[in-house]
Amino acid sequence: MFIEELTQKISLENNTTEYKGKLDRNNFVGWLKTIAGFANADGGKLFIGVEDKSHKVIGFTRNDVDKERNYFNNQVNEHLTPRPTTKIEFVRYEIKSLERFIICVHVESSPVKPVILKYNNIPAIYMRRDGFTNGATYEEIRQMSLATQNSQFDILPTDEIYNRKDFLDLLDFYAEHNNDKKYTDKALRSLGFYDKDMRLTNGALLFKDGYNGAKTGITCSVFAGFNKGSERIVTINRFHCNIIQSIKNVCDFIYQRMNHSLIKTSTSRINIDAYPKRAVFEGIINAIAHRDYFLDGTQIQVDMFRDRLEISSPGSFYQGSTIGKTYDLSSIISKRRNEVICAVLVDCNVMEAAGTGFDKITEEYSSANENHKPYIFSTSEHFTLVLPDLTFETGITNDNELQLMYTPISKSTEHDDKVLSYCYNQARKAADIAKHIGISDSSYFRKKVLKNLVDQGYLLTSKHSRTNFYKTNTDYVKIQ
Structure with missing residues (x-):
């Protein structure tokens, strides 16, 4: 039996049609290229269970066709980003009174391009043209990116x-x-x-x-000191749940662990929370609403230190410039990255129809002194809201240090963050580093602090004459 006997609409392999006898388990990249190529072009159909040259129908049993579909979905989910929209249709037929099936996969042209095929952590972009799937040209990649630069995940x-x-x-x-x-x-x-x-x-x-x-991953941590190089992490919780539960979980995490204080007046006592609950809520809503959900493998990071709370969300401000660090929260204008998510949160009366909600945060801190003013900073990779702890008398400490981001250091010390910050833009001598962070240039400092950072790759070393110089490895340590 030939495929033309089942349907009159079948044509030769072309820009929108291809046939496979079955999905090759040893070379799955070969047929994934076709799916990616269809998605990056005008869409197309992949028939599975049909020989590509003869159009002879091979088909599958009911049990095998289900396995083939599951294998297809698993490989597409794992290797194609963003996942193209597909619709799977089973075409049933009988041969010698036996029930058989072929699979027709309808692949839509992706509204977000390019669709990337990643294998062994190597990304590749393919295009369907002239009945074949080949690597996309520079000009095709450029045109795809320009055409979809305003597309939104949600x-x-x-x-x-x-x-x-x-x-x-x-x-x-x-x-x-x-x-x-x-x-x-x-x-x-x-x-x-x-x-x-x-x-x-x-x-x-x-x-x-x-x-x-x-996609909704959030990690909440409490650190014992003033930075991530502190001696220990007190608590760490990870959440993967729907947006509503995420909001509630993060709020509960912070409310249950933040400090409280009292101010006595001549007539009464005033209770003070480390972080105004309204400011916390607005910060969480903002992080969830404006998160870049296209960025796989990322998470919202909520970090509580002795002097501050940081809420960091993946992605820079949408269609906005990198603003560095600013205390003028009311001046920040951010366009919506996620129309559906933002619209739902507005309907739920927890988000402003216009703006970011930062005005409410500024209002909650209006009576605080200069060392207790909230601020925000944004890079091309993420944006972070910093809320000072109102019960910490001196306000945010070490504000002159760079805000760094790196994976936890084994056998870390309380000096790591200062060292990496001081050496980030310039190579330094050990004696100068010790003086900067306020400790003696001792064997303890050189072995337990500097050597530990060098051994784990966080610091790079070079020697000039007989003097060692140390510089932060920017492959391991990033500025927030």
């Missing part, structure tokens, strides 16, 4: 179907912040929560009850 459709019963957390959250009003399906539909075919968007999926994917 508006892209998924294969999951909307069911109101799957969003009880969201419905309860909406009622809680809107005087027990009911969140209607019509209101959700108008926001792009799901489309005319009832397919959920990426943003909607992150609100679903029971969601535990990596």
Whole structure:
């Protein structure tokens, strides 16, 4: 039997059609190229269970066709980013009274391009043209990027179907912040929560009850000292849950662990929280709303130090410049990176329809002195809100040091952060480093601090005459 006997619409292999007898387990990159090429071009169909040259139908049993579909989905999920939208259709037929199936994979042209095929951590971009799949040219990659530079992760459709019963957390959250009003399906539909075919968007999926994917990952840590080079981490919690539960979990984490104090007046006592709850809530909402969900393998980072709270979200301000560090929070204007997520949070009355909500944070700290003023800094990789601890009398310490980001150091000391900051832009002598951080140039300092950082790759060394110089390894340590 030939494929033309099953359908009259089949054509020779061309820009939008290809055939595979089965998915090659030993060379899965070969057929993944086709999927990526279709997604980067005009879309297409891949028929599985059909010989590519003869168009002879091979087919699968009911059990085998299900295994083939699962294998296809697993490899696409693992190796293609962003995941192209596909629809899988089983074509049933009978031969000698035996039931058989072929698979037709419909691949849509991706609204976000290029779709990247990654194997062994090596990325590659492919394009479908003239019936073949080849590496994309520089000009094609450039055109794809320009055409989709304003695309947003959360508006892209998924294969999951909307069911109101799957969003009880969201419905309860909406009622809680809107005087027990009911969140209607019509209101959700108008926001792009799901489309005319009832397919959920990426943003909607992150609100679903029971969601535990990596896209909403948040790590919350409490450090004993003033930086990540402190002697120990007191607590570390990791959350992977829907957006509503994420908000609640992070708020609870901070509220339960922050300090409290009292100020006595002539007539009363005033309770002071380390971090105003309203400021904390606004900071968390902002981090979740403006996070770059395209960045796989990243997470929102919430770090509590002795003098401050830092809330850091992946991605710079959307369509905004890198602002460095600023105390003027009200001057920050950030366009929405995630239309669906932001619209839902606005409807839930926990986010401003315009702006970032930083005005409320500034208001909560309006009576604080200069050492207790919140600030924000942004790079091309992330943006971070810093809330000073109002119960820490001297305010934020070591403010002249660079804000660094690096993985935890084995056998770390309280001096590591200062050393790496001081040596970040210039190579330094051991004696100068010791003087800068306020300790003696002792054998302890050279062996336990400098040598430990060198041995683990955080510091690089060079020798001039008989003197060793130390410089921070910027492959291991980044400025926040």
